[in-house]
Amino acid sequence: MELFSFWSWLALGTLLLILEVFGAGGYLLWIGMAAAAVGVLTFLIPGLPWEWQVLLFAVFSILTALYWWRRQRSVVRASDQPNLNLRGQELIGKVFVVTEAIVDGRGKIKVADGVWMARGPDAAPGSRVRVIGQQGAILLVERAD
Structure with missing residues (x-):
């Protein structure tokens, strides 16, 4: 019996993307994308054990969240009005x-x-x-x- 189908992962990814709309600051976007990626892998490799699916989801989630975190911290937003509100x-x-x-x-x-x-x-x-x-x-x- 298959514990997680590719539809389950795609549904989880969709749910996380919907929750991102309510203002999660980008993190749920990338975790939702990780779930969708696992869904695609599960579709391409139908016999992928559920342990590997969960492990891949965890790894993808951590990697994409770290990517997002590092990207947000490295972006410098120079203002054309540095004394605004000063x-x-x-x-x-x-x-x-x-x-x-x-x-x-x-x-x-x-x-x-x-x-x-x-x-x-x-x-x-x-x-x-x-x-x-x-x-x-x-x-x-x-x-x-």
Whole structure:
């Protein structure tokens, strides 16, 4: 009696591929492909013992999962906007106007339609400062004159 037919392996592969649609991050895709490969081998070699089928499935699953894991870790996704969501970083080097005097190293500057906390040398309202860095939500500034 045959424990696993090629239909069983193809059904398992299909089930794993369906589950992958729900967001398994690629792992079930490759394990499903391993099950399908064992199904194809079982079709091509009808008398393949079930022990060998399970062993091949395990080996194929491990190899394909490792392949996927290594591939995901090696892919470097360089962004065309490296400072996206780092608003303060994209302000470095730009000049802004002091809205609230910088006294004892603390004040506020106008950036677009908002106001940011600033740290730097004392400066009167209306003077111009250049952003040289960022510490959290505080912009580090120097005089632009």
